Amino acid sequence: MLGGRPARRLRWLLAIAFCSVTGACAHDVDLRQHGRVSGTSAASDYATDTPGPADLVIDGATLHQTMDGWGVGARVFSDGHVHEGSSYVIPATARDEMLDRLFLPGTGVANPGLGLIRVRLWMDNYSQTGWNSAFDFTNKRGEFQVDEILIPGQKGGRQLKEWYLSFTRFEHWMGHTIPRPAYWAKYIKAHIDYLTRRGVPPTHADVLNEPPDEIPEGWLADTNAELAKLLKGTGIQQTGPQAQSCDASARRAKEIISNRAADAAIQILTYHTYDGPAPGWDNCARLRDLAAQSGKKTWMSEYSLEPTFGFRDPFDFAVYIHRIVNEVGSSGFDFQLAWLVEKKYPAIQSALLILPNSGATYTNFTAAGVYWVYGQFTRFVPKGSIRVEASSSKRSMPVSAFKVDGRPVIVVTNNGSDTTASFSISGFQPVSRLRPIRTSTTETWTNLADVVVENGSFSAVLPGKTVTTFVADDPD
Numbered sequence: 513m514l515g516g517r518p519a520r521r522l523r524w525l526l527a528i529a530f531c532s533v534t535g536a537c538a539h540d541v542d543l544r545q546h547g548r549v550s551g552t553s554a555a556s557d558y559a560t561d562t563p564g565p566a567d568l569v570i571d572g573a574t575l576h577q578t579m580d581g582w583g584v585g586a587r588v589f590s591d592g593h594v595h596e597g598s599s600y601v602i603p604a605t606a607r608d609e610m611l612d613r614l615f616l617p618g619t620g621v622a623n624p625g626l627g628l629i630r631v632r633l634w635m636d637n638y639s640q641t642g643w644n645s646a647f648d649f650t651n652k653r654g655e656f657q658v659d660e661i662l663i664p665g666q667k668g669g670r671q672l673k674e675w676y677l678s679f680t681r682f683e684h685w686m687g688h689t690i691p692r693p694a695y696w697a698k699y700i701k702a703h704i705d706y707l708t709r710r711g712v713p714p715t716h717a718d719v720l721n722e723p724p725d726e727i728p729e730g731w732l733a734d735t736n737a738e739l740a741k742l743l744k745g746t747g748i749q750q751t752g753p754q755a756q757s758c759d760a761s762a763r764r765a766k767e768i769i770s771n772r773a774a775d776a777a778i779q780i781l782t783y784h785t786y787d788g789p790a791p792g793w794d795n796c797a798r799l800r801d802l803a804a805q806s807g808k809k810t811w812m813s814e815y816s817l818e819p820t821f822g823f824r825d826p827f828d829f830a831v832y833i834h835r836i837v838n839e840v841g842s843s844g845f846d847f848q849l850a851w852l853v854e855k856k857y858p859a860i861q862s863a864l865l866i867l868p869n870s871g872a873t874y875t876n877f878t879a880a881g882v883y884w885v886y887g888q889f890t891r892f893v894p895k896g897s898i899r900v901e902a903s904s905s906k907r908s909m910p911v912s913a914f915k916v917d918g919r920p921v922i923v924v925t926n927n928g929s930d931t932t933a934s935f936s937i938s939g940f941q942p943v944s945r946l947r948p949i950r951t952s953t954t955e956t957w958t959n960l961a962d963v964v965v966e967n968g969s970f971s972a973v974l975p976g977k978t979v980t981t982f983v984a985d986d987p988d
Contacts, residue, residue, distance in 0.1 A: 565932045566974075567905040570913045570922060572939025574901035576841060577809065579914070580780075581674070581895035582886075583630030583846040584614065584864060585814060588656040602867070602874050607660070608668075610865055610877060614850055615670035618891070626864075626883075626890045630674040631665065632813065632846055633657050633714075634721075647702050654706055662712040676716030676751060677703060678813075693731060696720075697738035704748065716749045718782060718813075722756045723764065732764055733771035740777035754782040754813055758796035758840075765799065769806050780844070782813040791815075791832070796840045804841075811844030812836045826881035830925040830979045833889060834910035837899060847886060851877065884951040888979040891957075892921050892949075900939065909933065909974070919943065922982040926974040934971045935982075946970065946982040953977055 589602045602610075616625035634653065649655045665672030677700065682691060691699070700717060707713050719735045720727070732753050739750060753764035761783035768774045768781075781803050785791035803810045815832070823829055836842050852863035864883040868875055893914050902913035908928035914921045918941045924933065937943075948960040952975060963970045963982070974980055 561906045561908045561928055563929070565934060566909050568909070568911050568922075568924065568933055568935045569901075569903050570911070570920060570935065570937040570939075571901040572913070572915055572920060572937065574939070575915070576899040576901070577843045579893055579895060579897045579899065580809070580811065580844040581629040582626070582890040582893075583628055583632060583674070583844065584850045585632040585634075585678075585846060585848050586657075586661050586850045587634065587852075588653065588660045589851075600874060606874070606877060608664070610851060611661075611664055611670060612668070613865060613879065613883075615665050615672045616668065617671055625670070626887050627671055627894070628890055629671055629895055630676070630844070630846065631661060631672060631850070632678050633661075633675055634678055634680055647706065649706050654703060658707065658710045658712055662707075662710075674715040675712075676718060677714055678718050678721045678754065680721045690727060690731065693734035694738045696735050697742055700739055701742040704743070704746075713746070714748055716751050716780070717743070718751045718754050721754055722784065723753060723760075730767055730771070733767045733774040736768060736777050737771055737773035740773055743777075749780065750777045751780040751782045751811065751813075752778050754784065756784050757787040758783055758785060758792050758799045759787065762795060762799040762802055765802055769802070775806070778808070780809050780811055782811045784814045785812065785836075786815070791835075793835065793839065796836075800840045800842075809844070810840060810842045811846065812840070812842045813844070813846050814848050825977070826885040827925060827927050827977050827979065829882055830885045830888070831910055831927055833886075834912050834923075834925060837912050838902070838910070841899075845889075847882075879956075884956040885979050887957060888949065888951055888981045889923055892916070892981050892983050893923070897921065906931070913937075915940065919984040920946070920982070921984075922946075923979065924974065924982075925979045926976055929976045931974050931976075932971060933974050934969065936969050937965070938968050940984075943984040945984075947985050948972065948980050948982050950978055950980045952979075 589607055612625050614626055614628050617627035618625050662672070662675060664670070679700065682696075683699075696719070700719065704714060704717060717739070719732055719739065723732060736750055736752060743750065752768060753761055755761040755764050761781065765781050768778055781799065783796075783799060785796065787795065800810060823832075833845065836845055847864060849863040851865040851867055864880055864886065865877050866880050867877050889912075894916065897914040897916045900913050900915050902911045902922070904911045904924070906928065909924060909926050909931065911922065911924040913923070920937055920940045920943065922935070922937075926933075943965050945962040945964050947962050950958050950960055952958075955978075960980075963972055972980070972982075
């Protein structure tokens, strides 16, 4: 039994037949290629506003989603996407500092960490020769991720607490077929068992990253239903569909919701926004509404700041974060890559930490501009924070606000010109002053002079191309 309706089973069998005859299969297909489609440049979302002051209203009594936290995709240090070749060696001291930069919470000390709590792992193993052969994780990606990321990520005060699996392709030995749901669930469970034996069981698991079109309708749902049987009692949460775009994720999510067992297993709908030059915001709203109707949350589980997708600079990406959190209402946000070498990839746009190199020799690493912008959110909005209603009179000045232990955290991006902003805040524990922290083209997490809050109001001059976070440090 494949666990679906007869029509679904027929589509599944036809897909296998088509795959066998034509060779057009998911086997050995790079499921992480993101093609461009027609659309409006993301930069055009950030139209120039009429000059003048801005009014921002923060309503702490109107509550929205509870944040699950912030994360990043992490390729291992020895991954071919990270280095130029086998001779490219990142010293242990540099690896430790990079992990600190990501997972060690900081309070203004030198090199404070982002305090990220989640990492997405690419777990393809390429180790078996058949369904009944034994797995060998020695010198495979799974083993490297345990030794290079998961175990070190929990040492020395680092706060890596969650990780979830992401399988990017079917293995070569599976042949020109799409695996039966029960078999693929078994394959995933073998990786989970390995991580468990190593003492780092995952907190979440996803069935397939960016499922391509040749994956037939119902396959994801049936596979998740099979995986739920194997994960019963483990406490591991299943996520999905993690499709390439909001539109594809909404379509795949409907398949999951229509399957009773899969619907019960998946409470977090994951999605990417590689719709084209600009995310399909209408489709993202459709996914948001679908999640709300089915009592589920959403996580934006991969996107990168690449010019290909219409981003001009890290401040455009800050606007994107606001829209994902505010408009789509996502409770989780994961940047694409933690670190990447300047190879043939747009490293300065795709990764938080950049690894410049000379040939195949490691030199040092630097934090990209987007690292500092991302930290304006991640360092001050911990897991469990509640997003509250926030509005801005300027389109180029989006604002997100959160209730953290009853007190306000306000993140505002000025993607336009220098502007005086007037804030009105209510619905929080009383505060008499707020501390601004700013990132600009010349500043990184810079502490500014406190602003005085009188009768729930304050004003501040916000230079263009800045992200400013206002936090309440001490109770009144």
